[in-house]
Amino acid sequence: MRFPDEGVSIKDEGSKTEFSPKILSFLCNWCSYAGADLAGVSRFQYPTNTRVIRVMCSARVDPIMILEGFVQGLDGILVLGCHLGDCHYIHGNYFTIKRVKLTHKLLKQAGIHQDRLYLDWVSAAEGERYAKMIAWFIDEVRKLGPFGEVEGIDAEELKERAKVAQGAARSDKLRWLAGKEIDLCGEERIGIQGKNVYGEQVSKEDYDILMNENVLNEYTRSGIISLIRENPLSIKEIASKLKMCPAEVLQHISILEHAGVVFLTEEEGRTPRYIGV
Amino acid sequence: MDQSNLLEKRVGVFICHCGTNIGGFLDVEDIEEYTKGLPDVVFTQRNLYTCSEEGLSQIKNGIKEHNLNRVIVASCTPRTHEPLFKRVCSEAGLNPYLFNFVNIREHCSWVHMHERKQATKKAKDLIRMGVARVRLLEPEEDIEIDVEPACLVIGGGIAGLTASTSLAKRGFKVVLVERDATLGGLLRDLYKLYPICEDATNVLEGRKREGESYPNLEILTSSEVKEIKGFVGNYEVTVDIQYPRHGIRIIKVGVIIVATGAKVLIPEGLYGYDGKRIITQLELEKRLKEEREKLKRLNNIVMIQCVGARGDKRAYCSKVCCMVAIKNATLISRLNPEAKIYIIYRDIIQVHGTEYEDYYREARDAGILFVRYHPENEPVVSDEYVKIYDEMLGEDILIPYDLLVLSTPLVSWEDASNLAKMLKVPLDENRFFLEAHVKLRPLDFATDGIYVCGTCHWPVSVPEAVSQALGAAARASIPMANKKVRVESIISEVDKDKCIACGLCASVCPYKAIEIKKTEGGKKAEVISASCKGCGSCGASCPMSAITMHQFTDEQILSQVKAVLP
Ligand code: SF4
Ligand code: SF4
Ligand code: FES
Numbered sequence: 081m082r083f084p085d086e087g088v089s090i091k092d093e094g095s096k097t098e099f100s101p102k103i104l105s106f107l108c109n110w111c112s113y114a115g116a117d118l119a120g121v122s123r124f125q126y127p128t129n130t131r132v133i134r135v136m137c138s139a140r141v142d143p144i145m146i147l148e149g150f151v152q153g154l155d156g157i158l159v160l161g162c163h164l165g166d167c168h169y170i171h172g173n174y175f176t177i178k179r180v181k182l183t184h185k186l187l188k189q190a191g192i193h194q195d196r197l198y199l200d201w202v203s204a205a206e207g208e209r210y211a212k213m214i215a216w217f218i219d220e221v222r223k224l225g226p227f228g229e230v231e232g233i234d235a236e237e238l239k240e241r242a243k244v245a246q247g248a249a250r251s252d253k254l255r256w257l258a259g260k261e262i263d264l265c266g267e268e269r270i271g272i273q274g275k276n277v278y279g280e281q282v283s284k285e286d287y288d289i290l291m292n293e294n295v296l297n298e299y300t301r302s303g304i305i306s307l308i309r310e311n312p313l314s315i316k317e318i319a320s321k322l323k324m325c326p327a328e329v330l331q332h333i334s335i336l337e338h339a340g341v342v343f344l345t346e347e348e349g350r351t352p353r354y355i356g357v
Numbered sequence: 358m359d360q361s362n363l364l365e366k367r368v369g370v371f372i373c374h375c376g377t378n379i380g381g382f383l384d385v386e387d388i389e390e391y392t393k394g395l396p397d398v399v400f401t402q403r404n405l406y407t408c409s410e411e412g413l414s415q416i417k418n419g420i421k422e423h424n425l426n427r428v429i430v431a432s433c434t435p436r437t438h439e440p441l442f443k444r445v446c447s448e449a450g451l452n453p454y455l456f457n458f459v460n461i462r463e464h465c466s467w468v469h470m471h472e473r474k475q476a477t478k479k480a481k482d483l484i485r486m487g488v489a490r491v492r493l494l495e496p497e498e499d500i501e502i503d504v505e506p507a508c509l510v511i512g513g514g515i516a517g518l519t520a521s522t523s524l525a526k527r528g529f530k531v532v533l534v535e536r537d538a539t540l541g542g543l544l545r546d547l548y549k550l551y552p553i554c555e556d557a558t559n560v561l562e563g564r565k566r567e568g569e570s571y572p573n574l575e576i577l578t579s580s581e582v583k584e585i586k587g588f589v590g591n592y593e594v595t596v597d598i599q600y601p602r603h604g605i606r607i608i609k610v611g612v613i614i615v616a617t618g619a620k621v622l623i624p625e626g627l628y629g630y631d632g633k634r635i636i637t638q639l640e641l642e643k644r645l646k647e648e649r650e651k652l653k654r655l656n657n658i659v660m661i662q663c664v665g666a667r668g669d670k671r672a673y674c675s676k677v678c679c680m681v682a683i684k685n686a687t688l689i690s691r692l693n694p695e696a697k698i699y700i701i702y703r704d705i706i707q708v709h710g711t712e713y714e715d716y717y718r719e720a721r722d723a724g725i726l727f728v729r730y731h732p733e734n735e736p737v738v739s740d741e742y743v744k745i746y747d748e749m750l751g752e753d754i755l756i757p758y759d760l761l762v763l764s765t766p767l768v769s770w771e772d773a774s775n776l777a778k779m780l781k782v783p784l785d786e787n788r789f790f791l792e793a794h795v796k797l798r799p800l801d802f803a804t805d806g807i808y809v810c811g812t813c814h815w816p817v818s819v820p821e822a823v824s825q826a827l828g829a830a831a832r833a834s835i836p837m838a839n840k841k842v843r844v845e846s847i848i849s850e851v852d853k854d855k856c857i858a859c860g861l862c863a864s865v866c867p868y869k870a871i872e873i874k875k876t877e878g879g880k881k882a883e884v885i886s887a888s889c890k891g892c893g894s895c896g897a898s899c900p901m902s903a904i905t906m907h908q909f910t911d912e913q914i915l916s917q918v919k920a921v922l923p
Contacts, residue, residue: 100475102921102922104918104921109436110781110804111781113436114436114781114782114783114803115783116463116464117434117436117460117463117464117783117803118783118791119463119468120434120462120463120464120467120468121463121467121791122785122786123467123468123470124468125468125469125470125471126468126469127469127472128465128469128472128475128476128478128479131479131482131483131486131921132460132464132483133486133914133917133918134435135893135909135914136847136891136892136893136909137892137893137894139865139892139893139894139897140892140893140894140896140897140906140909140914141897142896142897142911142914143897144911144915145911145914145915145918148915148918148919149918149921152918152919152921152922153922154921154922162781163778166778166779166781168781168892169867169868169890169892169894170586170867170868171867172867172892172894175865175894175897175898179897203777203778203781204777204781204782204783205774205777205778205782205783205784207783207786208786211468250900251900252859252900252901255861255898255899255900256859256861256900258898259861259864259865259898260861260864263864
C-alpha cells in the first residue's frame, strides 16, 4: 500500500459513517512534524482522527512502541520521517525502514492486517501533502474496519496477539536482524557496501528468509512465554493449546530455558511443567 | 521553590486561547474542565495569549503559588515557542526540562476549523498524552556547543550582498555563494530605483566594491550549494564550483543566511506577450537602460497591472509592481513628455508611505492616466488597441499602443524546494521561504541558526530587501558573537549494568558516537556525549533496554502511546 500523491483529496468523505478510526502518528521533529505545522499554518482542513507523538528522528521509533499502539487497540499507526537523504541525522531513516519492515512481519505473524501500519516521508515544505496523506490513511484504515474486523478476530484476542508480537520485538535476535541488515546486505543509496565477518555481502533474499524464520520462531517463543507466564503447563499442554507438535515446543522451551526466561517447576508425581518469567 | 521532592508530581496545565485561533474553534473551557481530572494535575489555567507578558507571568505565578514541578502549555508549536516557555519556567525556578508542549493549534484548531466537537476531543487526547509524558520528565542541564564563527550566505543579489557585507564588517568570516557568474541578481537588469530614481547600477556596484574590500568575505560565483549537514554552530556545506575550475569545496560554518531571491514571471500566453512590442516591466527596464533613444520615439504606451497575479493560480499580490509601473511611466514621460501613457490597474494601486504616495501624485500631474479594470472584464489586447471596459464611463474604450508593458509578479525559483529540503525549512504554497513567526521572528527559520532575507521570502523592494538583509545579518551574528550556543540535552546514555556489549547501538549510530570500551565490569558501550546528536536510533535497537534517550525515553514514549485512548 502506497500513498498515491495524485488524486487524493483532503476532504474526509467517510466522516459521516459510524466508524471513526483511532490513529496514532509518530512524527520526526525536523520534517514531518514541521510539515504538519505547515498544514496548520496553511489551514488545510483534514479529518480529526490522528494523535501525534513527536520524536526527534523517525529512527527513534522502536517496533515495541508501534506494537504498543496495537496492544492498546488502535486502528492504525503512521510513522512519518524526512525524505530519504534528508534525515536530520544523516541516514537515520534507513534504519526506520528496517524497523518498520520487522514490525510489518510481526503484524503478519500475529494476524494483524499490515496496512494498519504505514511508513512514509513528508518534508517540512509538504504541508498539503501531509494533510492529504492523513486523509488518505484514515480512509484506508476505514476500509479495514475497526481493529480486528478485517482480520476476523475478536479485538481483545488481537490485542493479546499484539502483545505476543511485542514480546518477540524485544528479542535480541530480531533486534539484531533489524539493526544489522544495512551492515550485512549493504545500502547503495548511502554508499554502504554490506559485508559479513567473511567480507561477503549477504543477499537480500537470504536475509529475508532468515528474518522470516526468526520472526516465526520468536513469535512462537513469545507466545509460549505469555501462555505459561502465570500458570505452568506441560509440553503437551502447550503443544495442544498452540496447535503445535510437542517436539517443536520442546525445542523452543529448551532455548527459552537456556536464555533463563522459562523454568521447570517440578512437583512430585506429576508431569514436568514450565513457567515463564 | 522546593524541587527536592520531584517524586510528588504537581502538574500545571496552561491552555491558550490564542485569541480566537484556538478559542474560536475548540471549546477551551470544556478542555480545561477535562484536564483538571487528569492524574497529578493540580492546577489549570486558560490564557488569552499564553505567550504574552500576561500569560507568561501567569505561568510564573502558577509555578510559585501552586508549587508546580511539571508544566504543560497547550497552545501552538514547540518548533517556535518552546524556548520561550522553557525560559519562563526557568525564571520561575523550575528546571526547564520539566516542561512539555502540547500542540493544539497547528495540529488541531487550525486544521479542524469546522469540527468543533471532534477537535475538542482531539485536544483533550493530546493533553492527556502530554500529561502522561510530563509526569516522567526528569530535570536536565543544557549542553553548550562551540559555534564556528563563519556564515554561509546563499545568493548574491542585493539582499545576500548586503547581509554578507554587514557581517564581514563585523569581522566574521563570510562565504557568499552565487550560482550565476556575476553578483547582483535582479538588480543587474534594473534601470532606476523608486522612489528617488537612483541608478540601480550605482547601488549595486557600490555594494559590490564594499564587499570585495573585505578579505574575510569570500565570494564564490558560478557555484551552487549541493549538500548541507549538521546543526546550528556546526554546519558542513558542500559547494559545487563551476568556474574558473570545476571543483567541490567543503565549507564549515556556524550559521546560514538564505537570500536566493526570486524571478519575474514571464507571461507566456497572456495578453499576446511576445517580448517585442508586448513586454514585461523588467524588459522595459532594460530598454530604459540601453535604448532610451528608441523609447523616446514612442507615443502610446500602455501598462497592464496584475498580469498573472492575484488570480486562481497565483493568489498573491507581488507588491512592488505598482510602484515599478508608476516609476517607469514617469521615466518615459520625462523622456517624451508628449507620450500618452496609460496604466490599467485592477481595483487597487499599491502605493504605501508618504514618498510613494507623492510619487503617484506626481505621475498623475505628469498626465499619466490611470484606468481601472475589473477581473471579470479583463482588458483585451488586439494588434493595435487595448480594449477595456471603463467603469466610470460605463463603456468599452480603445487605447492604441506602440508598446504594451505587462506588470508581472515576482515568482519563486522552481528549485527553491531543493534548497528547502537541504535546509529542512518550509516553503509556503507559492514556494517562498516561510519564516518561523510572521511577527515575532520574521527573519529566522524555526530551525536554529538559519535566517532569511530578500525576495526568496516574499516580493520586496530594494529598500526592504536591504533592511531585511541587515536584520538577518544581525540575527546571524548573535550565535557567532556568543561563540557558543546552548542546545538541549537530548543525548543518550548507557546503563552499564544492563549493557551486554553487543555493539548493535554502535552500528546503528549515524555519528559513530558510541564506542565499546573495556571497563571493570567487562566490555560496555559508552556514548561520547559531544558526538551524540540525539536521534535515538541506538535506543530503538538495544535489546537490553540499556539505553536512556534523554527526553525521549522508552517509558516516556510508551506512556504517550498508552494515553492515546482514554
Ligand atoms: S545495544 Fe545495548 S546492550 Fe548492545 S552494546 Fe549497545 S547499549 Fe549495550
Ligand atoms: S542518540 Fe543517535 S547520535 Fe546519539 S548515540 Fe544514539 S544513535 Fe548515536
Ligand atoms: S530526522 Fe526526520 S527522519 Fe530522521
